[in-house]
Structure formats: structure tokens, C-alpha cells
Amino acid sequence: QVQLVESGGGLVQAGGSLRLSCAASGSIFSINNMGWYRQAPGKQRELVAAITRGGSTDYADSVKGRFTISRDNAKNTVYLQMNSLKPEDTAVYYCNAQSYRSYWGQGTQVTVSS
Numbered sequence: 001q002v003q004l005v006e007s008g009g010g011l012v013q014a015g016g017s018l019r020l021s022c023a024a025s026g027s028i029f030s031i032n033n034m035g036w037y038r039q040a041p042g043k044q045r046e047l048v049a050a051i052t053r054g055g056s057t058d059y060a061d062s063v064k065g066r067f068t069i070s071r072d073n074a075k076n077t078v079y080l081q082m083n084s085l086k087p088e089d090t091a092v093y094y095c096n097a098q099s100y101r102s103y104w105g106q107g108t109q110v111t112v113s114s
Contacts, residue, residue: 002026002103004095009108012085020080022095022105030099034078038091085112
């Protein structure tokens, strides 16, 4: 079993920045890829950014150049640095870990005001 705990969400004005953190515990040796997803009201959950154990990254087109995903394997933590935030980035952000199965955090709300 893997447990994921997110933190760092909040309310920010457009153009501002936030950093999300996701701490993993439990069977962390089994984790391969980790990522951040988001779900806005009335919309499907979508991939924002992903990172492999080796550090390769992938981003949604809508966040490229503004968001950066990173991973500290020693701390079992993945981060999402979000810069130049836009109102359309408003959503609940979920951390995801892939091992023998997919694990999800509880989600953290990010609200960007115009």
C-alpha cells in the first residue's frame, strides 16, 4: 500500500505562484512514475505533469513553460511548482503514484482569481 498526502494549495491571484507537495509513505519501493492531475468543476480529471523514477518529465500543453514537476527520491516527495497561474488553472489537484496499481492523494484545492 502507498499513502499520498498533498499540501500547498490555496488562493492566489492571476500571475502568482504556488508549490504543491506530495509526500509518499508505505510501500514506496514499488513506486515508478508519479504525477499531478487536476479536475475542475464539470470537467474530467486531466494529467498536468508526470515524472519517472529517473527524472524524465512530461507536461500537458496548457502548462508547459509555467509548471515544473520535480521529485526528491530521498524524501519520497514530488513537487509541482506552478508559476504564472491563470484562472483556468483553478481545480482540485491530485497526486498520483504508479506501482502495482495506481494510488491517489486526497486532493488539494487551487483557486486562481482574476
